[in-house]
Amino acid sequence: MRVNKELSVIVAQAIEKAQAVGALPQFALPEVAIERPRDLSHGDYASPVALRLARLARMAPMKIAEVIVAHLERPSFLADVSVAAPGFINFRLTTACLQQVVEEILTAGMDYGRIHLGDGKKAQVECVSANPTGPIHIGRTRGGVMGDTLARALRAAGYDVTLEYYYNDAGRQITLLGETTKIRYQQLCGQNVELGADHYRGQYIIDIARELYEKHGDSLLGKPVSFFADYAKDRISAMQKESLRRINIVFDVYYREQSLYESGRVWQALEELEKRGYVYRKDNAVWFRSTAFGDEKDRVLVKSTGEPTYRMPDIAYHWHKAQRGFDLVVDIFGPDHHATAPQVLMGVQALGYRTDFVRTVLHQIVTLIKDGQEVKMSTRAGTFVALDDLLDEVGADPIRYFMISRSGNSPIEFDVNLAIEQSDKNPVYYIQNAHVRCAGIFRRWAEVGKDPNADQNADLSLLTNEHELAFLRKAMELPDVIELMVTQLEPHHIAFYAYELASLFHPTYENCRVLHSEVPESLQLARLRFYRAAKMLFARVLDLMGMSAPEVM
């Protein structure tokens, strides 16, 4: 049950009722906000609606609040409704309402927190979208974790979600990749050739060339660059996929840029833009009149060499997105794409499509700190710490957590040494330990020979400890957190929620023991039920973050 939503409706009804009998003047009803007061003495929920109505109603806020309360229906989950200066309406829940959250969690299981915002709607989340020219690095990882976490939240909100990866498998970068691979192969064959300035420096291409050399000796020397490009790009793509799988990100669709050429969409898009009068030729290049949509200058679509810029297939790709029937498209971009994202949407508008279903989520950079020094990252220079290296050293769970532990607007300094350190300072373990401690209770319960299902009909009214109730109060917030994540498209909220939940759990664990000589059996059973729900909730929250819920650590 979403108490805040129900309260919002009930208060709105009370206002209308008061208006009907003349206790309040007529006015258009604004949305009735229900919030959680910081201070528990103000109740479990509060509404400032009377304060906001003061001007409309031309009455004192306190008076309005009193009128609303007088006309308010009293559902059974409310223990108390009161008015507090300067005009808040405070609601207190019954303890029974909090206690039954235990059963709500156990009934819903891994579906707990589910909301219906996106029921029947299709959403797409695009992220990472790195070219298959090198390993996934830490900046792309941030976008990937943000995107995957948002995808999980969108699913929890009822959306049918497609997680998509768009990659450039053609063009100049791929040619350079092929050339690099061929040169490395020739070097292994003993030929005296050197990399050019534009070629990729990374060790991984030497490894790929060596694979070819070991399998085929020098018999491939006559093969064209495109052969090496195809081989390298497939190998690197597979490596990227594997890295992402290791961090628990599995894409539904890998969208190849090349397919936009094969299907003709790129040139169709250009034709259509031309037909609509948004294209002109200058200096031997083809230009997009993006200034018509507020851009500061026009942009080149086709270079004087006849090659399209990256912008042209990007527009075609988003044109296709617009045609694929998504109700919501989320594009996640790193700082290097902040400026270009709007241009693509201008292109889609120029093609006659609305773009209000597309929402771009931007995030700031990740700087990697190792041994107290910043590690500069560049794929071409081959100087980076790849996601794979981090996975080996740190593991998937801490990487995932740290990547969403900050708002996307905030740059992240990822200190490798600190993340490796498995100390009590690490919030990842603090959260996971809550799940481990729950598991420990059930392990111990079985060890002393008790019935593992003895809590089936436990008397939940015995759960009256303030720690238990505070935890359940927080448990009720999960749907609100999911709603916040999908409406704001901000994945970091779940990380903070998880930490807060754990910080309410641990004192409960200390104070509300199950197996203790001084705890009567009926209370043991109620608490066992409580911890069963707590364990389920932590598993659920960790799953929303794409993290594991360990039984032991």
Added chain:
RNA sequence: GCCCCUGUAGCUCAGAGGAUAGAGCGUCGGCCUCCGAAGCCGGAAGCCCAGGUUCGAGUCCUGGCAGGGGCACCA
């Protein structure tokens, strides 16, 4: 020069226009004979500046100041 992001505790960050601004790290001091101390309990310490909107501003607007990122016929 233009665009974007950010200025909240010593440090790193939350804060959905509302009541006495929250965490973590660090710091100071306590707690293991019964479910994992990777834990718990307690103390000190803070909204960049100036205007404005509002009954009410850390939050919104304008202008400063400071830091980061971006401004290609690269992607």
